[in-house]
Amino acid sequence: MTLGAAPADTGRSDRSGGVRTALAGLTTRGRSFLAAGLAAAVCAYVLGQPDLLRVGMLLAALPLICAAVLFRTRYRVAGSRRLSPARVPAGSEARVHLRMDNVSRLPTGLLMLQDRVPYVLGPRPRFVLDRVEAGGRREVSYRVRSDLRGRYPLGPLQLRLTDPFGMCELTRSFSSSDTLTVIPRVEALPPVRLAGEAKGYGDGRQRSLALAGEDDVIPRGYRYGDDLRRVHWRSTARYGELMVRREEQPQRSRCTVLLDTRAPAYRGAGPDSAFEWAVGGAASVLVHMLERGFSVRLLTDTGSSVPGEGADGFAGANQESADAAGLMMDTLAVIDHSDGTGLSRAYDVLRGGNEGLLVAFFGDLDEEQAAVAARMRQRSGGAVAFLLDSETWVREPNGAPDPMKRQTERLRMLREAGWTALGVPRGTSLEALWRQADRERTGVVAAAGGPTGTGGGGTA
Numbered sequence: 001m002t003l004g005a006a007p008a009d010t011g012r013s014d015r016s017g018g019v020r021t022a023l024a025g026l027t028t029r030g031r032s033f034l035a036a037g038l039a040a041a042v043c044a045y046v047l048g049q050p051d052l053l054r055v056g057m058l059l060a061a062l063p064l065i066c067a068a069v070l071f072r073t074r075y076r077v078a079g080s081r082r083l084s085p086a087r088v089p090a091g092s093e094a095r096v097h098l099r100m101d102n103v104s105r106l107p108t109g110l111l112m113l114q115d116r117v118p119y120v121l122g123p124r125p126r127f128v129l130d131r132v133e134a135g136g137r138r139e140v141s142y143r144v145r146s147d148l149r150g151r152y153p154l155g156p157l158q159l160r161l162t163d164p165f166g167m168c169e170l171t172r173s174f175s176s177s178d179t180l181t182v183i184p185r186v187e188a189l190p191p192v193r194l195a196g197e198a199k200g201y202g203d204g205r206q207r208s209l210a211l212a213g214e215d216d217v218i219p220r221g222y223r224y225g226d227d228l229r230r231v232h233w234r235s236t237a238r239y240g241e242l243m244v245r246r247e248e249q250p251q252r253s254r255c256t257v258l259l260d261t262r263a264p265a266y267r268g269a270g271p272d273s274a275f276e277w278a279v280g281g282a283a284s285v286l287v288h289m290l291e292r293g294f295s296v297r298l299l300t301d302t303g304s305s306v307p308g309e310g311a312d313g314f315a316g317a318n319q320e321s322a323d324a325a326g327l328m329m330d331t332l333a334v335i336d337h338s339d340g341t342g343l344s345r346a347y348d349v350l351r352g353g354n355e356g357l358l359v360a361f362f363g364d365l366d367e368e369q370a371a372v373a374a375r376m377r378q379r380s381g382g383a384v385a386f387l388l389d390s391e392t393w394v395r396e397p398n399g400a401p402d403p404m405k406r407q408t409e410r411l412r413m414l415r416e417a418g419w420t421a422l423g424v425p426r427g428t429s430l431e432a433l434w435r436q437a438d439r440e441r442t443g444v445v446a447a448a449g450g451p452t453g454t455g456g457g458g459t460a
Contacts (some may be wrong), residue, residue, distance in 0.1 A: 112128055274393040
């Protein structure tokens with residue numbers, strides 16, 4: 001992009017506006033010189049001192065001349081911005097690289113460079129660039145960091161031009177800007193086996209045959225490079241061309257991650273709130289399942305799914321795993337509380353019998369919503385639930401009648417419906433809960449006599 005230090009003079013209105021702009025750019029020093037010059041001129045007129053008048057005219061003329069020269073100076077400067085990386089987890093730093101190129105045939109004067117950044121990313125970075133020769137280049141960089149996920153605009157870049165005497169400063173802006181995406185923190189999870197995994201590209205790697213028998217063969221035409229041992233001679237004789245048996249089709253394991261975003265289900269705000277833990281947990285499970293070769297989707301209580309409703313709503317084939325992960329991380333970076341009060345729309349999206357593994361992150365559940373969540377188990381191959389009672393995540397007392405007792409009742413309802421359900425105390429890591437979910441599924445915790453109640457944060 002190219003920046004002109006002054007607009008074109010195309011008419012009287014532009015000229016008058018340019019004069020006002022130039023005078024508005026006077027610094028404190030320039031205004032002081034102008035005021036002193038005018039005062040000296042008035043005193044010289046009153047006292048009849050011609051020498052003082054000449055001094056006053058010089059003082060008043062100097063800032064006006066600097067403003068006029070600076071306003072009519074045109075620098076052709078190209079600027080670019082590069083983010084490294086453009087997508088960063090919350091709490092991590094990203095570096096912003098700025099590059100300025102002088103594309104004119106004249107050297108520039110002193111340039112003050114400033115980039116606009118949101119307050120949450122830190123103070124606005126400012127740089128002073130000394131004289132840039134014709135065709136020269138200057139590169140500077142700064143770091144940004146945010147503990148809050150989101151999408152933050154960077155820019156536009158601003159240049160402040162000043163004269164050698166410091167009498168006048170003019171600000172010009174570039175037009176383009178960039179966006180820094182701060183995604184939730186992702187926690188590495190151990191590769192455990194959970195109930196409900198379809199055996200395909202997961203741990204089992206079993207295959208679903210496309211052939212039911214010799215009489216049910218669905219052949220296809222021969223393609224260059226096909227193994228001749230797969231030629232189906234009966235179909236070849238029937239169709240009059242070379243036909244081969246279809247390959248066995250692998251069945252990919254599926255996983256749906258359900259994130260409860262209802263506003264009444266969570267209390268508190270900030271990086272350490274229950275809702276942020278749930279968002280980070282959903283992101284960790286999504287990345288973990290994609291790395292294991294699952295077809296995954298993100299589902300919210302509103303019934304919307306990511307990456308979207310294609311043939312089955314899932315994504316994660318090898319060639320598109322990175323794109324699917326990026327899309328879901330971008331969605332989780334800006335996800336917020338919904339206006340909904342129930343889980344019925346998410347329940348309607350889940351279709352019976354072929355959903356694979358269901359991993360849910362629930363906020364506060366009343367008795368009605370706990371019943372809806374319990375019925376979701378019937379529409380999945382296996383189900384794991386992490387229940388966050390926000391009453392245990394806020395510090396101030398509110399007189400609620402024993403929130404742990406209420407959470408115990410909700411966990412009991414989910415477990416009776418077939419869920420592997422765990423409570424999430426404040427400060428518990430998802431990795432520990434993930435391991436305990438596997439132990440509870442296999443009955444290790446029950447056999448050892450360990451707790452299966454509302455805690456679930458330790459290692460039994």
